[in-house]
Amino acid sequence: MGIVDFHSVSFSYDGRKAALDNLGISIEPGAFLAVLGGNGSGKSTFAKHINALLVPDRGTVEVLGRPTADPACTYFIRSNAGMVFQNPDDQIVAGKVEDEVAFGPENLGLPPDELRRRVTEALGKVGLAGFEQSQTHELSGGQKQRVAVAGVLAMEPQILILDEASAMLDPQGREGLMALCRTLHDGGFTIVMVTHFMDQAAACDRVAVLHEGSLALDGTPEEVLTDGAALEHLELDSPFAVQLCRKLQAQGVPVETCLGEGELIAQLQALLGADAEPVRCSKPAEPSAIQTAVPASAPEPLLTFQNVSFSYEPSPSKAEAATDDAAGDGWGNRPDEPWALRDVSFSLNQGEFLAIAGHTGSGKSTLMQLAGGLLQPAAGTVRLQGRDLADKRAAAEARHSVGMVFQYPERQLFAATVADDVAFGPRNLGLSEDEVDRRVQEALERVHLSYRDLKDKSPFALSGGQQRRVAVAGVLAMEPQTLILDEPTAGLDPRSHDRLLALIEDLHRTQGLTVVMVSHNMDDIGALADRVLVLNRGRIFASGDPLAVFSDAAGLEAIGLGIPRTYRVALALGLEADFDRIPAIGDVARAVAARHRQGL
Amino acid sequence: MGGKALFGRYWKADSPLHRLDPRTKLLGTLALVVIVFLAQNFLALGFVALAIACLFPLGRIPLSQALRSIAPLSFIIAITALFNLFFVQGGAPLADWGWLRISEAGMRSALFIGLRLTLLLLSGSLLTLTTPSLDITEALERLLAPLGRWGFPAHEFAFVMGLALRFLPQFTDEFRDIRTAQVARGANLATSPFRSGPAALASLIVPLFASVFRHADTLSAAMDARCYHGSQGRTRLRPLAFGARDRWAALALAALAAATVALSML
Numbered sequence: 126m127g128i129v130d131f132h133s134v135s136f137s138y139d140g141r142k143a144a145l146d147n148l149g150i151s152i153e154p155g156a157f158l159a160v161l162g163g164n165g166s167g168k169s170t171f172a173k174h175i176n177a178l179l180v181p182d183r184g185t186v187e188v189l190g191r192p193t194a195d196p197a198c199t200y201f202i203r204s205n206a207g208m209v210f211q212n213p214d215d216q217i218v219a220g221k222v223e224d225e226v227a228f229g230p231e232n233l234g235l236p237p238d239e240l241r242r243r244v245t246e247a248l249g250k251v252g253l254a255g256f257e258q259s260q261t262h263e264l265s266g267g268q269k270q271r272v273a274v275a276g277v278l279a280m281e282p283q284i285l286i287l288d289e290a291s292a293m294l295d296p297q298g299r300e301g302l303m304a305l306c307r308t309l310h311d312g313g314f315t316i317v318m319v320t321h322f323m324d325q326a327a328a329c330d331r332v333a334v335l336h337e338g339s340l341a342l343d344g345t346p347e348e349v350l351t352d353g354a355a356l357e358h359l360e361l362d363s364p365f366a367v368q369l370c371r372k373l374q375a376q377g378v379p380v381e382t383c384l385g386e387g388e389l390i391a392q393l394q395a396l397l398g399a400d401a402e403p404v405r406c407s408k409p410a411e412p413s414a415i416q417t418a419v420p421a422s423a424p425e426p427l428l429t430f431q432n433v434s435f436s437y438e439p440s441p442s443k444a445e446a447a448t449d450d451a452a453g454d455g456w457g458n459r460p461d462e463p464w465a466l467r468d469v470s471f472s473l474n475q476g477e478f479l480a481i482a483g484h485t486g487s488g489k490s491t492l493m494q495l496a497g498g499l500l501q502p503a504a505g506t507v508r509l510q511g512r513d514l515a516d517k518r519a520a521a522e523a524r525h526s527v528g529m530v531f532q533y534p535e536r537q538l539f540a541a542t543v544a545d546d547v548a549f550g551p552r553n554l555g556l557s558e559d560e561v562d563r564r565v566q567e568a569l570e571r572v573h574l575s576y577r578d579l580k581d582k583s584p585f586a587l588s589g590g591q592q593r594r595v596a597v598a599g600v601l602a603m604e605p606q607t608l609i610l611d612e613p614t615a616g617l618d619p620r621s622h623d624r625l626l627a628l629i630e631d632l633h634r635t636q637g638l639t640v641v642m643v644s645h646n647m648d649d650i651g652a653l654a655d656r657v658l659v660l661n662r663g664r665i666f667a668s669g670d671p672l673a674v675f676s677d678a679a680g681l682e683a684i685g686l687g688i689p690r691t692y693r694v695a696l697a698l699g700l701e702a703d704f705d706r707i708p709a710i711g712d713v714a715r716a717v718a719a720r721h722r723q724g725l
Numbered sequence: 726m727g728g729k730a731l732f733g734r735y736w737k738a739d740s741p742l743h744r745l746d747p748r749t750k751l752l753g754t755l756a757l758v759v760i761v762f763l764a765q766n767f768l769a770l771g772f773v774a775l776a777i778a779c780l781f782p783l784g785r786i787p788l789s790q791a792l793r794s795i796a797p798l799s800f801i802i803a804i805t806a807l808f809n810l811f812f813v814q815g816g817a818p819l820a821d822w823g824w825l826r827i828s829e830a831g832m833r834s835a836l837f838i839g840l841r842l843t844l845l846l847l848s849g850s851l852l853t854l855t856t857p858s859l860d861i862t863e864a865l866e867r868l869l870a871p872l873g874r875w876g877f878p879a880h881e882f883a884f885v886m887g888l889a890l891r892f893l894p895q896f897t898d899e900f901r902d903i904r905t906a907q908v909a910r911g912a913n914l915a916t917s918p919f920r921s922g923p924a925a926l927a928s929l930i931v932p933l934f935a936s937v938f939r940h941a942d943t944l945s946a947a948m949d950a951r952c953y954h955g956s957q958g959r960t961r962l963r964p965l966a967f968g969a970r971d972r973w974a975a976l977a978l979a980a981l982a983a984a985t986v987a988l989s990m991l
Contacts, residue, residue: 176950178946178950200952200954203949203950203952207950210946210947210950215939215940215944216943216944218944218948220859220887221859223962224962227961229952231960232958233952234959235960237962237963240961240962241962261891276951277951499905499908524908524909531905536902536903537903537906537907537928538935539927540924540928549907549910552924553912553913600909603911
């Protein structure tokens with residue numbers, strides 16, 4: 126008998142469509158289980174059953190030998206199977222960290238001495254010792270999720286359930302949370318991790334894949350995640366290393382399919398022999414000052430930033446003096462950073478695809494609002510087509526020629542129908558209804574949505590990926606020449622992610638838009654950008670050609686950023702000279718195959 | 726956001742006042758308000774002013790912070806004082822511009838009311854400067870608990886207040902983001918949102934409400950998952966307990982009240 130047992134469990138939210146369909150699974154004590162599945166596969170419903178938030182319509186769920194359907198066991202089960210949810214902002218109850226962590230055990234009715242001990246211990250375990258008095262809303266996303274984990278640990282459970290708990294975090298926060306789970310698991314916890322990140326699943330001990338409410342695959346990561354055909358059928362991708370292995374095998378390179386990137390690199394290094402140089406990751410990038418200065422002879426750029434600084438504080442220099450020595454708590458972003466942007470200069474050319482990289486709090490969103498004329502710099506000038514945006518009329522016009530897609534843009538949807546929502550911008554421009562209609566139709570087509578099918582639907586009835594497309598259409602309906610996107614793929618599942626990325630590429634390549642994409646996903650940047658600007662704590666850290674910028678892997682890692690995975694492999698194998706742009710996964714496979722043939 | 730001079734802001738420090746039970750501070754503030762009204766002449770009011778002035782150093786609160794905390798409401802003091810200055814007549818006239826006269830009684834009354842209002846605001850700010858909002862809600866819950874006998878949901882009332890305080894900064898941020906996004910789509914919200922038509926107004930309010938409901942859904946699940954089931958059997962990390970310090974505070978307030986009444990009768 127396992128610590129959690131599902132016996133032919135069926136459950137439906139509406140009495141018609143089954144969310145869980147005759148599901149049977151047993152989780153052994155001390156397991157580190159990843160639960161995968163596409164949208165609507167029932168993986169969240171599964172997680173809520175373990176915590177007795179939902180009880181089965183048919184069948185039984187037993188946690189630590191007790192049935193979840195028995196109301197007398199509810200609090201025993203909930204305190205022993207703690208749950209962390211997706212959105213860090215939704216699950217925090219208290220304003221102060223210690224009150225938040227104490228909330229669960231307080232409900233269990235423990236005496237104050239014991240509460241204090243548990244709060245201290247739980248915060249220590251998640252690496253937030255000393256944060257007791259902090260305000261929860263001032264923490265970063267990653268820190269908030271750690272507080273949420275601490276709130277669960279304080280109930281001293283045996284099982285920890287994470288329901289896509291890292292989906293809304295940046296890579297740094299995601300890795301931190303994964304490492305924390307690993308440590309807790311080594312300390313004896315049973316961990317159930319619902320996720321849609323394949324690489325996270327590869328790091329677990331057991332993988333279960335749900336499909337339409339039933340168990341489709343179950344086994345070790347090696348068994349489940351290397352079965353490309355089966356995963357494809359279940360609307361899932363393979364982990365990166367498996368994809369690359371398969372491409373290599375297709376090129377005739379004799380590699381064994383493996384899950385880990387490190388393992389694959391070791392295989393390839395052995396295969397390519399002494400020719401290939403070992404890891405050579407730290408070619409320094411060009412000094413950024415030279416790269417970023419606007420060359421006098423170049424054609425007039427579309428957008429220029431000249432020594433721009435911006436601060437949300439009234440007297441930033443004083444605040445800076447006060448906080449400068451408190452730098453670097455290992456989590457990257459500090460909410461009290463006095464300068465949101467400091468002395469930033471760069472230019473954007475017509476038709477270019479510029480990526481702005483940096484983690485949360487590095488000043489990316491501020492930069493974006495300055496470019497759109499929504500904020501005014503404290504120092505320096507922002508020019509759009511030669512006109513200073515400090516001028517109010519120029520700023521107002523900038524809002525028409527620069528389209529801004531903010532983070533989670535679907536959260537701005539408001540109208541009763543999709544058509545009305547997309548029409549909001551054009552109507553604000555005072556256009557005739559005919560023109561508005563034409564633009565709405567065109568905008569929806571541009572994001573590959575059907576005007577006829579969707580125009581009368583409520584935007585709130587669409588799927589997450591579709592909602593985001595509608596929001597992008599709402600910006601495109603303003604017919605901007607430049608599109609600025611802030612983390613356009615954040616929080617999407619892998620399929621919607623790929624589709625949206627393809628859409629952005631299409632807007633740039635085929636539809637001719639100048640694009641600025643703010644992102645912390647280096648793979649996305651590597652795939653699309655002509656040029657990269659890396660921000661760190663409000664300053665430009667590096668800028669230039671993606672190949673040059675990403676060659677400084679060590680420097681980027683020091684500020685908590687990675688590099689595209691394909692390029693990481695190429696660098697490790699000494700293949701970087703073979704590429705004139707960041708390679709796609711097929712390019713790497715071909716280059717390795719060519720080297721391999723040479724070596725034979 | 727900056728949050729510079731808000732009435733109701735907490736001043737982080739470790740002082741005898743900070744360490745008082747929040748219930749004592751809540752009731753003590755009420756007592757101070759009563760005492761201020763008990764003072765009937767300048768002598769008594771001056772004495773109360775002196776006592777309140779001593780409380781700020783006792784709470785390790787700099788004078789500037791104390792004054793800044795009531796600055797946003799100082800216009801109330803100014804208007805009330807001016808009203809009294811011009812409309813209360815009697816005694817020797819001090820100035821006379823025909824239709825506008827200031828009499829001795831008016832001057833006295835303006836000073837008296839102005840001082841009284843200042844002291845009332847300072848007493849209120851003393852509570853919020855020395856007590857975190859969560860403690861105030863808990864004190865309120867405990868003081869209202871006896872009303873539960875007549876069906877008043879004291880715990881729920883206080884808990885909802887606590888949640889509101891927790892979500893306030895978050896909704897402020899979200900509202901700002903929504904506003905920025907709609908301005909970027911050409912909404913003319915720069916002047917007044919109420920003059921820019923129903924569509925622009927809806928473009929701000931609907932997303933905010935959608936967000937509130939989204940948060941509420943998960944929040945209730947997250948609370949359930951952590952065994953929340955109302956106040957029954959629930960303990961607190963920092964339980965409220967009256968101590969010697971609270972008894973001294975009560976005694977001091979009683980003495981202050983007695984002295985004020987005595988001085989008022991002189």
